[in-house]
Amino acid sequence: MKNEIAEILKRSQLSVTGSRTKILELFQEANGALAHADIEKRTDDSYDRVTIYRTLQTFVEKGIIHTIPTADNSVRYALCKDECSTGHHHDNHVHFICDDCGTTYCLDNITVPEITLPKGFTQKRADVIVSGICKNCE
Amino acid sequence: MKNEIAEILKRSQLSVTGSRTKILELFQEANGALAHADIEKRTDDSYDRVTIYRTLQTFVEKGIIHTIPTADNSVRYALCKDECSTGHHHDNHVHFICDDCGTTYCLDNITVPEITLPKGFTQKRADVIVSGICKNCE
DNA sequence: AATCACATGCAACAATGTTGCAAATAATTT
DNA sequence: AAATTATTTGCAACATTGTTGCATGTGATT
Ligand SMILES: [Mn+2]
Ligand SMILES: [Mn+2]
Ligand SMILES: [Zn+2]
Ligand SMILES: [Zn+2]
Numbered sequence: 627m628k629n630e631i632a633e634i635l636k637r638s639q640l641s642v643t644g645s646r647t648k649i650l651e652l653f654q655e656a657n658g659a660l661a662h663a664d665i666e667k668r669t670d671d672s673y674d675r676v677t678i679y680r681t682l683q684t685f686v687e688k689g690i691i692h693t694i695p696t697a698d699n700s701v702r703y704a705l706c707k708d709e710c711s712t713g714h715h716h717d718n719h720v721h722f723i724c725d726d727c728g729t730t731y732c733l734d735n736i737t738v739p740e741i742t743l744p745k746g747f748t749q750k751r752a753d754v755i756v757s758g759i760c761k762n763c764e
Numbered sequence: 765m766k767n768e769i770a771e772i773l774k775r776s777q778l779s780v781t782g783s784r785t786k787i788l789e790l791f792q793e794a795n796g797a798l799a800h801a802d803i804e805k806r807t808d809d810s811y812d813r814v815t816i817y818r819t820l821q822t823f824v825e826k827g828i829i830h831t832i833p834t835a836d837n838s839v840r841y842a843l844c845k846d847e848c849s850t851g852h853h854h855d856n857h858v859h860f861i862c863d864d865c866g867t868t869y870c871l872d873n874i875t876v877p878e879i880t881l882p883k884g885f886t887q888k889r890a891d892v893i894v895s896g897i898c899k900n901c902e
Numbered sequence: 903a904a905t906c907a908c909a910t911g912c913a914a915c916a917a918t919g920t921t922g923c924a925a926a927t928a929a930t931t932t
Numbered sequence: 933a934a935a936t937t938a939t940t941t942g943c944a945a946c947a948t949t950g951t952t953g954c955a956t957g958t959g960a961t962t
Contacts, residue, residue, distance in 0.1 A: 640939095640940095641928050641938090641939060641940070642928075642929095643939090643940065643941080644927095644941095645940085645941080646940090662918080662919090663917095663918095673941085673942090674942050675919090675942095676942070676943085677940080677941055677942070680940085680941085681940095695833040695834055695835050695837060696833055697831065697833050697891060699831075699834070699837045699838070700837070701837045701918095720879055722885060733881070733882065735882075736879065736880070736881070736882075738892075739877045739879075741874065741892065743860065743871070743896075744873075744874075744899070745899070746899030746902055747894075747896065747897070747898055747899055748896045748897045748902060749895075749896045750863060750895055750896035750897070751835065751895045751896065752892065752893070752894045752895075753833075753835060753891075753893045753894075754890065754891070755890070755891045755893075756879055756881065756885075756887050756890045756891075757887075757888055758881075758887045758888035758889065759888070760884070760885055761882070761883070761884030762884075764886060778908095778909095779909070779958085779959050779960065780959075780960095781908095781909065781910085781958075781959070782910095782958095783909085783910080800949080801949095811910085811911090812912075813911095814910080814911070814912085814950090814951085814952090815909080815910055815911070817949095817950065817951080818909080818910085819909095839949095903962100904961105904962085905960100905961080905962075906959105906962090907958105907959085907960075908957105908958085908960085909957085909958070909959085910955105910957070911954105911955095911956080911957090912954090912955090913952105914951105914953090915950105915951080915952080915953105916949100916950080916951070917949080917950075917951090918948080918949070919946105919948075920945100920947070920948090921944105921947095922943105922944095922945090922946105923943090923944095924941105924942095925941085925942085925943100926939105926940080926941070926942090927938105927939085928937100928938085929936105929937080929938070930935105930937070930938085931934105931935080931936070931937085932935075932936085
């Protein structure tokens with residue numbers, strides 16, 4: 627919904643612009659995570675590379691999307707489901723990356739387990755990335 | 765030990781060369797993981813950028829080092845402790861990255877927990893990356 | 903010592919990401 | 933509704949990171 631997207635942007639004190647609306651739309655209709663390159667393709671080069679970089683950065687800062695580390699170190703992004711806000715992310719769910727089709731899933735129902743760290747170490751964030759074959763590729 | 769390093773290389777059916785020996789040495793004396801840039805610095809530009817890339821690739825393939833995904837998506841490498849071999853890694857331990865000093869630790873004693881995946885998903889690999897403050901920076 | 907297989911360095915390129923700045927657009931005020 | 937202000941965008945230029953082909957050099961094998 628167009629209005630819903632505008633709401634999200636306003637809530638984060640961002641002005642409602644064409645590129646931001648379009649990119650948020652893409653995330654909402656995507657079933658998995660998106661990389662910078664995916665967005666470039668799906669926007670048909672309507673927006674400058676730099677604008678996409680800056681939009682993604684802004685969205686991460688504002689808690690609208692979160693980054694997903696990957697084994698091959700390519701940056702991916704997905705919508706935050708919980709109530710994330712500026713500087714405070716709460717996306718403590720497991721991520722799954724399919725070795726076959728490359729789709730990155732947010733397994734929102736599977737929370738990352740507690741890890742007991744050695745003495746002297748303090749945890750701030752924890753990421754769990756599982757890779758293998760997804761339900762569509764088996 | 766120089767001889768030990770030569771042994772590792774021969775066991776992996778790699779010829780013993782200057783760059784490989786030096787880079788393996790660096791990993792052995794490093795307490796944490798190393799990025800490509802770290803190696804470039806510590807070799808004082810004695811070897812070509814490309815050689816370092818190819819050496820790291822080869823070491824990963826042969827099961828001498830393993831990659832570590834990071835939240836900021838910069839590639840890091842660390843020595844494999846277990847008996848990893850060509851195409852078969854068994855480094856199922858947790859990794860810790862210090863937000864302050866940037867050191868990446870292999871927490872060899874902490875194994876990654878079992879994750880129960882949704883129906884249809886098959887696990888091949890799992891990475892756990894914890895970040896926060898390390899024992900030296902607290 | 904000669905041969906062979908492999909590793910290296912160089913050059914050239916591709917991909918990815920960053921920065922400064924002027925022009926364009928959105929939000930706010932009058 | 934028009935003017936003002938604040939923010940966003942596109943462009944150019946640059947930096948960093950990673951890849952490939954090929955000639956040369958070095959290590960391993962005979
Ligand atoms: Mn997610
Ligand atoms: Mn490790
Ligand atoms: Zn798949
Ligand atoms: Zn530290």
